[in-house]
Amino acid sequence: MNAGIIFILLFGLMLTGMPISISLGLTVLTFLFFMTDIPVAAVALKLFTGIEKFEIMAIPFFILAGNFLTHGGVAKRMIRFATSMVGHLPGGLGLGGILACALFAAVSGSSPATVVAIGSIILPAMVKQGFPKNFGAGIVATSGSLGILIPPSIVMVMYAVSTNSSIGALFIAGIVPGLMLAALLMGTAWIYAKKRAYPRLPRASWPERWLALRESIWGLLLIVVVIGGIYTGLFTPTEAAAMSAVYAFVISTYVYKDLSIKQLPRVLRDSANLSAMLLYIITNAVLFSFLLTSEQIPQAMADWITSMGFSSWQFLLVVNVILLGAGMIMEPSSIMLIMAPIIFPVATRLGIDPVHLGILMTVNMEIGMITPPVGLNLYVASGITKMGLTALSRAVAPWLLVMMGFLIVVTYVPGVSLWLPRTLGMM
Numbered sequence: 001m002n003a004g005i006i007f008i009l010l011f012g013l014m015l016t017g018m019p020i021s022i023s024l025g026l027t028v029l030t031f032l033f034f035m036t037d038i039p040v041a042a043v044a045l046k047l048f049t050g051i052e053k054f055e056i057m058a059i060p061f062f063i064l065a066g067n068f069l070t071h072g073g074v075a076k077r078m079i080r081f082a083t084s085m086v087g088h089l090p091g092g093l094g095l096g097g098i099l100a101c102a103l104f105a106a107v108s109g110s111s112p113a114t115v116v117a118i119g120s121i122i123l124p125a126m127v128k129q130g131f132p133k134n135f136g137a138g139i140v141a142t143s144g145s146l147g148i149l150i151p152p153s154i155v156m157v158m159y160a161v162s163t164n165s166s167i168g169a170l171f172i173a174g175i176v177p178g179l180m181l182a183a184l185l186m187g188t189a190w191i192y193a194k195k196r197a198y199p200r201l202p203r204a205s206w207p208e209r210w211l212a213l214r215e216s217i218w219g220l221l222l223i224v225v226v227i228g229g230i231y232t233g234l235f236t237p238t239e240a241a242a243m244s245a246v247y248a249f250v251i252s253t254y255v256y257k258d259l260s261i262k263q264l265p266r267v268l269r270d271s272a273n274l275s276a277m278l279l280y281i282i283t284n285a286v287l288f289s290f291l292l293t294s295e296q297i298p299q300a301m302a303d304w305i306t307s308m309g310f311s312s313w314q315f316l317l318v319v320n321v322i323l324l325g326a327g328m329i330m331e332p333s334s335i336m337l338i339m340a341p342i343i344f345p346v347a348t349r350l351g352i353d354p355v356h357l358g359i360l361m362t363v364n365m366e367i368g369m370i371t372p373p374v375g376l377n378l379y380v381a382s383g384i385t386k387m388g389l390t391a392l393s394r395a396v397a398p399w400l401l402v403m404m405g406f407l408i409v410v411t412y413v414p415g416v417s418l419w420l421p422r423t424l425g426m427m
Helices: 002-015 020-035 040-051 054-071 074-086 092-108 111-129 133-148 154-163 167-173 175-195 206-232 237-255 261-294 297-307 312-327 332-349 354-368 376-385 389-412 415-423
Strands: none
Touching: 002 020, 002 261, 020 261, 020 332, 054 074, 054 092, 054 111, 054 154, 054 206, 054 237, 054 261, 074 092, 074 111, 074 206, 074 237, 092 111, 092 133, 092 175, 092 206, 111 133, 111 376, 133 154, 133 175, 133 354, 133 376, 133 389, 154 167, 154 261, 154 332, 154 354, 167 175, 167 206, 167 237, 167 354, 167 415, 175 354, 175 389, 175 415, 206 237, 261 332, 297 332, 312 332, 312 354, 312 389, 332 354, 354 389, 354 415, 376 389, 389 415
16 A cells, blocks of 8 residues: 555656656655654664765766766767778778767766767768768667666666665676677668668778777776776775776876866866766665665565566566666666665565676666657757657667667576676676
8 A cells, every 4th residue: 555655656746747856755755754653863864874875976986987088089089999990891880880889888887978979970970971860860879878788887886776786796797788789789780781782981901990999099998997997806896986087087188188177167067967966866766765665665565476476587577567668757867776676675585686687677777768758868869960759769769679689688598697797706
C-alpha cells in the first residue's frame, strides 16, 4: 500500500512538469510528514551521511575534465586521428566520427559532451562531403551515447554510490562492452555506406597517421592516466577524476593552447552549474532511497519475486523492460539513482553479480538517451543538426535496433562484462 502511495506521488508530480529532483524531494517530505512517524532528525542525519561519500566527489571532477576537453581542441585532433585510420573505408567520415566518439568518451565520461564535441565538427564535414544529413545525425546521436559506457562514466559512479559497488571494477568492466558496441555501430554504418555508395576519404599514408596520432596523443594519454592509475592502485577513482581534471586543464591550456585563461571562468561556471544540478538530484535521491528502505519496499519486492519463483533471466527481462520504459520519460542520472536501490537487493538475492547489473543498467541508460520523447542525446543532437525530434528519431532507428540486440547479449552473457575485471583480479 505504502509503495503505491509513494510512486503515485512521485509520478504525479513528474507529470506536472516538475523537475525530477524536486519531485523526489516533495514525495519524500510529503510522505514523511503526513504518513510516517520517522523523526525529522533521523532524516537530516541520513541526508548528511548519504552525501558525504568520498566517491561522489568524482562527479564534479569528471564534469570539469569533460568541459576542459570540449573547449580545448582535443575533439578535433581525435577526429583527425580517427579519420586517418578508417576514413578510406565506405562511409569514412561516419566511421571516423564513431571512432572519435569512442575515443572522446574514454576521456570525458559524459554522453552529451561527446555529442557536442564530436558532432559539432564531424556533422558539417559529412554534409559538405555529400552524406545525407539523416545518416550523419544518426551517427552523432547514437555514438555519443558511448560516453556513459566507456569508462570513465558519471552514470557508473552514480550506480556505485547508490549500491556501494566498486567504481574501479565497474570502469574496467565497461571497457569490453564499450569497445564491442563501438564496433557494432561502426559495422552498421559501414554496411549502410557500402550499400548506398556513400563517399570515402583518400587512404591516409602511415606518416600522415603517425602525425595525427602524435597530435592527439596528449588527449589519448588521459585514458592511461585514469584507467591505468585505478588498475595499478596508484590512486582511487575519485583521485583519478581529480587528476583527469588537472591533466585536461594543462593540455587544453598549455599544450594545445586552444583554451585561453579568459575562457576559464565560463568553463568553471558551466561545470559548477551541471555539478550542482546532479548533486541536488543525488541529495533528493538519497532521501528517496532512505524512504524506500524505511518502508522495506526493496525487501518486500525481493520476497515477492522469490515467492513467485522468478528465475534470474526472467527478472533481468523485467528489469530491462522497466528501464527502457523509464528511459523514455526520464534522464539517466535520475533513473539510476531511483531504480538502483530498488533493483539491487533483488538482484543480489537472485545471485546476479553487482558489476554485471551495473553494466546492464548503463546500457539501458544509453538506449534511453536516444529514445523519444525525452532522449537527452536527441535534444543535444537537435541543437547541432537543426532537425526536429521526429526526424532525429527516424535517423537513429537503425542504430537503436543494433543497441537493443547488444542489450540482449550484455544481459544474458555476463562474461561480456565480467571477463576483464576477473582477469585483472578486480573481483
